[in-house]
Amino acid sequence: MRAYLEFAKRSFQNNLVYRLDYIAGVLNAIVMIFVNISIWKAVNEDGDSIESIQLQILVTYIVLSFLMQLIYTMDEYIVENKVRSGTISMDLLKPINFRLYLFSMHLGTLAFRIIMQFIPAFIVSAYIFRILPVFSLQMFFYFLLSAIMGYLILYNLNYIVWMSTFWFYWSFSLVTIKDALIMVLSGALVPLWFMPTWLTDIIAFTPFGYIFSTPILIYLGMMPESDIFDNLTRQFVWIVILFLVGKGLWLMAKNKLVIQGG
Amino acid sequence: MTLKRYSLLDLTKIFIQYSKLNLKSMLEYKLDRSLLAFAIFCREMVAVVVIILILSRFLHIRGWDLNEMLFLYSFLFLSYSLFVFLFSGIRDFDQMVYSGGLDRFLTRPIGIMFQIVASRVDYPATLGHGLVGVILFLKTSAAVGIEWTFQNVVYYIIALVSGSLIQAALFMFSACASFWAFKTENLRNLVFFNARRIAGYPITFYPAMIQKLLIFIVPFTFVNYFPTLFFLRKEESAMFWEGYIYLTPVVAIVLLAAVYQLWRFGMRNYSSTGNEAG
């Protein structure tokens, strides 16, 4: 276990090299937030008007959504690079669990992003955009729990796509398509409550809604307590399903590697 | 040692050869490239889907309806697609410098810029962005009531081409940084693609400062907003000087002239510093 902690720490430190990238990421997020808020403010003035408190909710939703997207960003080509360079065979020979190793690396990056990106960006956004505070302390804990599970859902989903590199070599296209789906169906750009019902019905059958929308709704106090347990459970179930699919693909991939001799 | 000047025919022949090789290279990986084009298409459609979702719910934003918004957006995709088709070389210039490709170009008896432009075509990006643009254009240009008179057609073509050139110039500014060994890819992406994102919506949605930014500093408004005003004649047109609507080609020329000077200065300097490996 200590070894994996080491990996996480090392990943954390490695990220320091990419300082400028991180600042660029924060600026990017703030611009995106600003653009989106401007659009919603413009919407506010026409036709179906939104009440002021509703606007505040929307603003908070957008800020949280984009900041979470920011820190959940992962380097999606680690596995592909290892496969292409051949070092994947070396990693398999080592006495460590590759999946756990990969996860520790991403955790290290996540921790880094939370400290270097989320906290400063949140403070700046809170000041500029005047977002709402969390609905209640209780909701805050549920939010944290839900957010962690949301990350795990995203991670396992990404992992499944990363496995494609063992069969398709270049995974950029699949990663891009996956990202596009997530952006739309997770409510990351447009809150699910603004979408037509036929669409939200479909989304309910997918894991997408549970990545961003669920935790943010909890934060905003828009989810009645009776529903929270239900949603958290669903999140958990999705994590397990995606985890198992990912594991299955990994076993198939390992087999393929062994047979082909890397 | 004399050298007969390279005639236009000579250069055309060379350009055709380059094009042949670029096309062949792409066809080598047909499946992969098609998938890539599709992936880019999906990625760019996200912004369109967002607009559709919002407007199917709210119908109008500040007097703009769905078709008008998508028409505005189509300019961005079509002009970017044209830019990438013709000038991928400029987009990838810093990579060329880094990999030593520029050195190789310097050893050939033809112009450097010519080689940069001719040597690379990004078909997947051209198709991905282009397809979105074409779909949007076809669906909305009729719906917003544009009459395709000769004047309008000419204006549209000029606006589109100038829009590509403006984007080419912006990329070239960033590419010049490679001469002094600065990696500005991140900064450039930050500025360019965010400005583009902002320009996707009518700039009247934003505070005055942003409007000025997109008119005077990163002039995306001349790529899509003002040309759209030419066709749509909305009330808000009154907010801006009427001349803006015709300025797109002027902005393109001014930017290109400026960046060309910078590029020539950079080339001279590059030959002086090169890569420092002894």
Next chain:
Amino acid sequence: MALIEVRDLVKTYKVNVRNKGILGSLKSLLVPEYRYIQAVDSINFTIDRGETVGFIGPNGAGKSTTVKMLCGILTPTSGSVQIGGLSVAKERKKIAAKLGIVFGQRSQLWWDLPVIDTFELLKSIYRVPEQRYRQNLSRFSEMLGLEEFIRQPVRQLSLGQRMRAEIAASMLHDPEIIFFDEPTIGLDVIAKEKIREFLREVNREKGTTMLFTTHDMQDIEKTCERIIIIDHGQKIYDDSVEQMKRQYGRTRTLAVEFDTYYEQVYLPGAEFAGEKDNKKWFTFSKDEADVSSLIQWLSQRYKIVDVTVKEPEIEEVIREIYRGGVQTVESVS
């Protein structure tokens, strides 16, 4: 007039001194510090048509920088490079038409396409007349054995095949001068020999001037008539390879195989250098002893099975020159 004239060539780099740490980086940003590196410190030489010249020097010594200035890739800080009477800095394109360049580490062949495709592209870039193109192509194919892989994508070729294609590509337009930068790097012995043979042939047939920068001493010995050594940005040696071996490297190695193992063998005028089984090696200076008397001495006292005399390795010669604190030696041609 010499084909290539290099006069007082100087290249100075201004390097940003980058400080460590966050504070240091800020400081570098606000108050930039520079350091000047003299990569090439006043070099002079001339090269005539048809010569084959090798440039040798430690890494970072300035030889690649010098060659880059000859090719027109870098502009000198001061001094001049003239090729065919034209200034390289001012008439890049004119000169480029007569140059061929082979970078051992960076190919100009299109990776995913058949070799022949890149050839056709080069044909159009250099405006090679159809007739001459076909002639050259068939000649090179024959001499380098290109037929077997000329239609294969470059990514499928072995290193040896790629180098052969690369070299042919650089010659399609009949350049008067060809620069080779590490042309045989990574190749096996047979492939190297084939390439060297080809280059010698072309030099003989067409009188093409050839310049090499390489770390492979065999390349120099087998293809170059002249050698220029550059160290610390200065030319420290410039003479024919023959002359260099004659002037330096006066040490010879005598390898003697005896019929049995002798505990100690004393050989006046020579130094014991090593042994293995029944073989012993001795080094001696050509000035102080001659081979026949040494062998005579040995054969009178011991039973000898076999004797060989080894010339000094060219590396040793060059090492000697580096070490020697040499005054530049110019050849009087």
